[in-house]
Structures are given as C-alpha cells and as structure tokens.
Amino acid sequence: MRPRPDAYGPGRHDRGGTIDRIVPGGLTAFYNAPLDDPDHAIHGCESALSILNSMEKVNRVLEQGRHPDGTPFDSIGIGIGLNTGPGIVGNFGTENEPDYAATGHAATMADEIEKLSTNYGTAIVVGHATRALAERSFAFLEVDVSPKENPNRRRYSRYWEAPSPAPIPNSWR
Secondary structure, three states: OOOOOOOOHHHHHOOOOEEEEEEOOEEEEEOOOOOOOOOHHHHHHHHHHHHHHHHHHHHHHHHHOEOOOOOEOOOOOOOEEEOOOOOEEEEOOOOOOOOEEEEOHHHHHHHHHHHHHHHHOOOEEEEHHHHHHHOOOEEEEEEEEEOOOOOOOOOOEEEEEEEEEOOOOHHHO
8 A cells, every 4th residue: 555645634634624524525524613723714714725735746646656557647737715703513423423514605605606616717715704703824815706605695705715814914923
C-alpha cells in the first residue's frame, strides 16, 4: 500500500473544525461547535485555502503516476462552499453509533454555495455572512447575485470568491 497525502485533515483540524461526514466526492465540516469560536468564519476560510494547497501537492504526486495501461492519472479538482448562520449541532446518532453533526438552513446553503464553484471556475465560494465576518482577513471578489437563498423574500443573496488572504495593515495588529 502506498502512503496517501491527507489533504483535508490538517487544514481543518488545526483551526478548530469538525468533520461532519465524508462521502464519495465530498466532505462536510463545521466550526464554532462544540466550542464557541468568534473567528470561525476566518478559520473556515483559512482551512479552505489550506485544503487547496494540500490538493495542489496531491495533484503534483498524481502527475507522476500512471494507470497500468500507461495513461496518466487525472488531477483532482475541488469546490468549497462556506456559509455562516444558525444551525443545530449535536449527536444525531445513537448511544452505540454516535453521529455528531450539523444541520439546518446554513448547512444546506453551504452545499448549494459549493455547487456555484463549478459555474465560475473558482475553488472557494462564500456566502454573505461568512464574507462579512472574514473580510478583515481576506480579500473577496463578488461572483454572483441570486434570489435563490429565499425565493419568498425580495432580497437577493450575494456570493463571493475567496481568492487569497488580504494583506493586514500593521495598524490592525
């Protein structure tokens, strides 16, 4: 068996994130639970960038590999959706099979926001509340305005790409 890089763990775990579930083609993680984290949006953005960095390393390894028929391995592309809002976090499992997870509208919207990443060719897309909480540490580019978040309201949702950390002026430190 060949060692495989851990592309998701360190970036998330070092910043207080909890993996909710891993499924083929994706994973869900959440922040600010079970312990309060006033900088959870920043930590989520940092984790997303760390994951992208790890995936670049994985893809460099894949570039060196070949299938038995000699064709090269495909690189792995990912999309990340970040959203902030109220939710329910707790054990949704049983005593014998615990399942500590997050659910609610904010979690559902994070999944919908992740799907936007394929539309724009960007890897990280964040919702309005995440951007508002993390904008002191990151530069964001607006990529979409959509009424989809709540079609019953006449308010539009805005979505941003999180391309890189913003330079932080010394006066803010």
